[in-house]
Amino acid sequence: xxxxxxxxxxxxxxxxxxxxxxxxxxxxxxxxxxxxxxxxxxxxxxxxxxxxxxxxxxxxxxxxxxxxxxxxxxxxxxxxxxxxxxxxxxxxxxxxxxxxxxxxxxxxxxxxxxxxxxxxxxxxxxxxxxxxxxxxxxxxxxxxxxxxxxxxxxxxxxxxxxxxxxxxxxxxxx
Amino acid sequence: xxxxxxxxxxxxxxxxxxxxxxxxxxxxxxxxxxxxxxxxxxxxxxxxxxxxxxxxxxxxxxxxxxxxxxxxxxxxxxxxxxxxxxxxxxxxxxxxxxxxxxxxxxxxxxxxxxxxxxxxxxxxxxxxxxxxxxxxxxxxxxxxxxxxxxxxxxxxxxxxxxxxxxxxxxxxxxxxxxxxxxxxxxxxxxxxxxxxxxxxxxxxxxxxxxxxxxxxxxxxxxxxxxxxxxxxxxxxxxxxxxxxxxxxxxxxxxxxxxxxxxxxxxxxxxxxxxxxxxxxxxxxxxxxxxxxxxxxxxxxxxxxxxxxxxxxxxxxxxxxxxxxxxxxxxxxxxxxxxxxxxxxxxxxxxxxxxxxxxxxxxxxxxxxxxxxxxxxxxxxxxxxxxxxxxxxxxxxxxxxxxxxxxxxxxxxxxxxxxxxxxxxxxxxxxxxxxxxxxxxxxxxxxxxxxxxxxxxxxxxxxxxxxxxxxxxxxxxxxxxxxxxxxxxxxxxxxxxxxxxxxxxxxxxxxxxxxxxxxxxxxxxxxxxxxxxxxxxxxxxxxxxxxxxxxxxxxxxxxxxxxxxxxxxxxxxxxxxxxxxxxxxxxxxxxxxxxxxxxxxxxxxxxxxxxxxxxxxxxxxxxxxxxxxxxxxxxxxxxxxxxxxxxxxxxxxxxxxxxxxxxxxxxxxxxxxxxxxxxxxxxxxxxxxxxxxxxxxxxxxxxxxxxxxxxxxxxxxxxxxxxxxxxxxxxxxxxxxxxxxxxxxxxxxxxxxxxxxxxxxxxxxxxxxxxxxxxxxxxxxxxxxxxxxxxxxxxxxx
Numbered sequence: 001x002x003x004x005x006x007x008x009x010x011x012x013x014x015x016x017x018x019x020x021x022x023x024x025x026x027x028x029x030x031x032x033x034x035x036x037x038x039x040x041x042x043x044x045x046x047x048x049x050x051x052x053x054x055x056x057x058x059x060x061x062x063x064x065x066x067x068x069x070x071x072x073x074x075x076x077x078x079x080x081x082x083x084x085x086x087x088x089x090x091x092x093x094x095x096x097x098x099x100x101x102x103x104x105x106x107x108x109x110x111x112x113x114x115x116x117x118x119x120x121x122x123x124x125x126x127x128x129x130x131x132x133x134x135x136x137x138x139x140x141x142x143x144x145x146x147x148x149x150x151x152x153x154x155x156x157x158x159x160x161x162x163x164x165x166x167x168x169x170x171x172x173x174x
Numbered sequence: 175x176x177x178x179x180x181x182x183x184x185x186x187x188x189x190x191x192x193x194x195x196x197x198x199x200x201x202x203x204x205x206x207x208x209x210x211x212x213x214x215x216x217x218x219x220x221x222x223x224x225x226x227x228x229x230x231x232x233x234x235x236x237x238x239x240x241x242x243x244x245x246x247x248x249x250x251x252x253x254x255x256x257x258x259x260x261x262x263x264x265x266x267x268x269x270x271x272x273x274x275x276x277x278x279x280x281x282x283x284x285x286x287x288x289x290x291x292x293x294x295x296x297x298x299x300x301x302x303x304x305x306x307x308x309x310x311x312x313x314x315x316x317x318x319x320x321x322x323x324x325x326x327x328x329x330x331x332x333x334x335x336x337x338x339x340x341x342x343x344x345x346x347x348x349x350x351x352x353x354x355x356x357x358x359x360x361x362x363x364x365x366x367x368x369x370x371x372x373x374x375x376x377x378x379x380x381x382x383x384x385x386x387x388x389x390x391x392x393x394x395x396x397x398x399x400x401x402x403x404x405x406x407x408x409x410x411x412x413x414x415x416x417x418x419x420x421x422x423x424x425x426x427x428x429x430x431x432x433x434x435x436x437x438x439x440x441x442x443x444x445x446x447x448x449x450x451x452x453x454x455x456x457x458x459x460x461x462x463x464x465x466x467x468x469x470x471x472x473x474x475x476x477x478x479x480x481x482x483x484x485x486x487x488x489x490x491x492x493x494x495x496x497x498x499x500x501x502x503x504x505x506x507x508x509x510x511x512x513x514x515x516x517x518x519x520x521x522x523x524x525x526x527x528x529x530x531x532x533x534x535x536x537x538x539x540x541x542x543x544x545x546x547x548x549x550x551x552x553x554x555x556x557x558x559x560x561x562x563x564x565x566x567x568x569x570x571x572x573x574x575x576x577x578x579x580x581x582x583x584x585x586x587x588x589x590x591x592x593x594x595x596x597x598x599x600x601x602x603x604x605x606x607x608x609x610x611x612x613x614x615x616x617x618x619x620x621x622x623x624x625x626x627x628x629x630x631x632x633x634x635x636x637x638x639x640x641x642x643x644x645x646x647x648x649x650x651x652x653x654x655x656x657x658x659x660x661x662x663x664x665x666x667x668x669x670x671x672x673x674x675x676x677x678x679x680x681x682x683x684x685x686x687x688x689x690x691x692x693x694x695x696x697x698x699x700x701x702x703x704x705x706x707x708x709x710x711x712x713x714x715x716x717x718x719x720x721x722x723x724x725x726x727x728x729x730x731x732x733x734x735x736x737x738x739x740x741x742x743x744x745x746x747x748x749x750x751x752x753x754x755x756x757x758x759x760x761x762x763x764x765x766x767x768x769x770x771x772x773x774x775x776x777x778x779x780x781x782x783x784x785x786x787x788x789x790x791x792x793x794x795x796x797x798x799x800x801x802x803x804x805x806x807x808x809x810x811x812x813x814x815x816x817x818x819x820x821x822x823x824x825x826x827x828x829x830x831x832x833x834x835x836x837x838x839x840x841x842x843x844x845x846x847x848x849x850x851x852x853x854x855x856x857x858x859x860x861x862x863x864x865x866x867x868x869x870x871x872x873x874x875x876x877x878x879x880x881x882x883x884x885x886x887x888x889x890x891x892x893x894x895x896x897x898x899x900x901x902x903x904x905x906x907x908x909x910x911x912x913x914x915x916x917x918x919x920x921x922x923x924x925x926x927x928x929x930x931x932x933x934x935x936x937x938x939x940x941x942x943x944x945x946x947x948x949x950x951x952x953x954x955x956x957x958x959x960x961x962x963x964x965x966x967x968x969x970x971x
Contacts, residue, residue, distance in 0.1 A: 086195065148843055
C-alpha cells in the first residue's frame, strides 16, 4: 500500500506563465495540466471531455503550439508559456477574431468543446503561413463536437482566416 | 397567430459570448468550498453475486471521508423507480394489449451486479485522486453467474434471470394492430420479409455527466447542480427518495454540454451524491469520466425487427407486420417510452391500412438502454425503410416511386393511423406535405451527377429514408414571465438547455408576444429556484410546449403592460399601439417607452398606480393535447470502395418539416448535428459486448465519433407546414436529423452493391462489415455476413 502511495512522488515546484501571468505552485507529479489549470488556478474555460487525448476539448497553447492539456503533466510546462481561452480576448475585452467568427457563424451550440477548437484554430491562424483547406480540416479533425455537425465550425475558421489575413494586410500597408 | 418581427430571423445567439470567453459554468467548473469528491468502483462483471466485499483498507486511506456500498444503503434508499414506468394509457387497449413491468433499480446493488460498469462502491475523499487511490484497495470476491447479452436469447431463456423476481426476462409485452393483417397478406401480390437490427450506440455528449450537491445543516436544505436535462424531475425524485420536502431541495442545471437524451434519465449517481452530501452534512461532487460514460450512461437503440410488408402488384402497401425484440439492458427503467415510440413510428408517412406490431422488451446483462436522440424512432425507420427498399427491388420498381405511391397526401390530413400514441391520444398526423418532401429531396440528390462518377471499383449508391416524428409531448411545461422597474422582461421556464439556444429562441418568442425588443428579454431555464414546476428538455418538445407556454405568458404580460401604460398615458388600453417596446396612443404623439412604463413599478415612482405590486407577472402552464407531427425525407449519396470496403458519404440530403421556424440558424444547427450523429451510427459508432458481457468499446480509442472529416456536405430543403395544434405553429426539431441517416445510408450501400444482390441488415457499415457483405455475395460464405467481433446479439444475425 505504502509503496503505491509513495510512487505518486513528492510535490515539486512548477513555474509557468499562464496568459501572461507568472504562476508558481507545488504540485504532485501526477497532476495533469488540465487539472492544474482548472482546479488549481481556476481557469475553467479549458474543458475536459475524455482525459485520453481524443476529444481535443482541453487543448491549450504551450509555447504557441496547440496541445492536449490532459496528456501533459503540470510539471512538464515548467518554464513555458501557456495560453488558454481566457487569454484570447484583447485587454479591452474585444473578442479574438477566432472567437468572434465562431459567434458569427453559429460555430457552437452547447459550447463545451468550443475552447479546444478555438485554441487549435488560433494556433493555426496566428502563424505566418496561410493554411490550405486540407490542413485546416486536418487540424479540426483532431477535435470532437457532438452538437454542430461541424459546418458552422469550418465556416467560422474560414471566416477568421479571411479576417485575420485582411487585418494583417492592413497592418502591413499602414 | 401572426409572427412578430423576431420570429423567423437568425437572431445572433445570446449564449455565445460567455461560452467563447471560457466563462461558461458547467458542473465541473463550479466551486463549492470544501467539497468532497467521489469516485465509484464499478462492476467488472456482467452478472455475478457479490460473495465478499471488503472496503476496510480503502476506508483507512489518506483523505478518505466515507466509503459506501449497497449494504450501507439497503435500509436508507429504496431501489429507484421513476413515475413514467407506471404509465400505460388505458386507450391503448383499444388497439391491443400492452403490459410493462415496474423494475426497481438499486442505486448501489447489495448482493448482485447485472452489468459491467454498474456502480458498486462509492468512495468519498478530500480529492478525486485520493478517492481513486482508495478504489484500488477495495477487495471483491465474485461468484460469476451466466450472463445474457443477446436479446433474442434473453427472450427465450428462463434458466438465467437478469431479474430473479421475475419468471422470465421479458419486461414489456405489446401487441397492437389495426385492420385485418392476415387477410391483407393473403391477398397480396408481393410479400417481403426480412430481419433488420438497430445496433447499440450512445449519445456521448462531450461534457460527461456530473453532480455537485451541497447540504446546508442550518436549514436542512439541499442544493444540487447536475448536468441534467430534467432538473425539476430530479428535484421531485430526490424529494421522494430522500424524504425531503420539494421546497427544501433546489436543483439547477447550469451550462450543460450536450444531452441528446442521455441526460434525460435519472441515474444512481444523481441520488447517491446528494445522499452523501446530506449524510456528511457537506458538499460532495462527482464528475463522470469518459470510460464511465461509455459503460454506465444510458445507451441507445438495440432492437431486432422481423418485418414483413404486403403490397399489391402496383406497389401499394396493403399491410405491415413486425415482430420486435427490444434490449432494455440490465434495467427496464422508463416503461413504454422507447419501445412504444418504435411501435408508434413504424408506419411512418405511409398509408398502411392494416398493421400488426408486436414487441417484447427484454432485460439483459448490458448497460441500460434509454432514450437517445430519436428514442425508438431511428429503429422503426431502419426496419421500415429498409423493408421498403427490399419491396421496391422485388417489384422491380424505383424506390422513390414506391415511396411516392404510398405517401399520405396533404389532402388526406388529418390522417389517423389506427394506432394510439404513447400519450393515450389516437394517433393522428395533423399536417405536412410528404410528397413534396420526397420531391424536394430527390432534386437535391442530383442523381445524374452522382451516378456519373461510378467506376468498376467505386460503386455509387443512393438511398432514401422517410419518417414522421410525434413532437411536443406533454404532460406540461411551465413559464413565468415578469417585468420589474428595471424594464427587463424575465422568462423562467422548466425547459433547460443543453445547447439548443433556448435563451435566444425563447427570447424571440417572448419579444414577439409581448411586443418588446429582443434585447430586453432574459431567459432563465433549468433552475427549480427560478420556477417551481417544470418537466424538462427531452423528446423534441421544448419549443412546442415551453415555447407556447412562454408565448401565452407573453400575451398576458402584454395586456398588463398596456393597462399600466394606459394609466400613465391617461388613455384607454384599446387605444394604444405597442410595438417593439414603445407604447403610443393611436393617432397621437403621446408615447412612452417600455422603460418609462416599467419605471412606474418602482415603489417611489410619483405616478405609480394604486394597488399595483413591484412587478407585473404572468404564469403559464401549457398542457398540450395530441402531439404534432414533424416529418422528413433523408437521402444519402454514397460511394463504396469495393476493394477497401470504405463507405464515403458524398452528400446527405434533408427535406424537413418542423412547422413554423423561429430561428433558421438554430434550425440548421440542430439538423446538421443530428445528421452527423446519425452518420456516426450508420458508419462508425457501436457499443460492443463480448459473450461474457464485457464492454469492448470502452474508450474513444475504440468507440469512434465522426469528426469534421467524416461529415459530408448536407443539403437542406424546408417544406415547413405550420401546425394548427399550437398557437405558434411550431413542431419539434431536435431529434429529426438523427432519425434517418442509418436507414438512408444502409439503403444507399445496398443500392451501391446491387450488382451483388446483397442485403444490408445492420449498421455500422464499417469497412470490415462491407467487405464481409461483398465476400459473402461472392461466395466466400465462410466469412459470413458479420466478420466484426461478436457484438450485441451478434450471434442472432
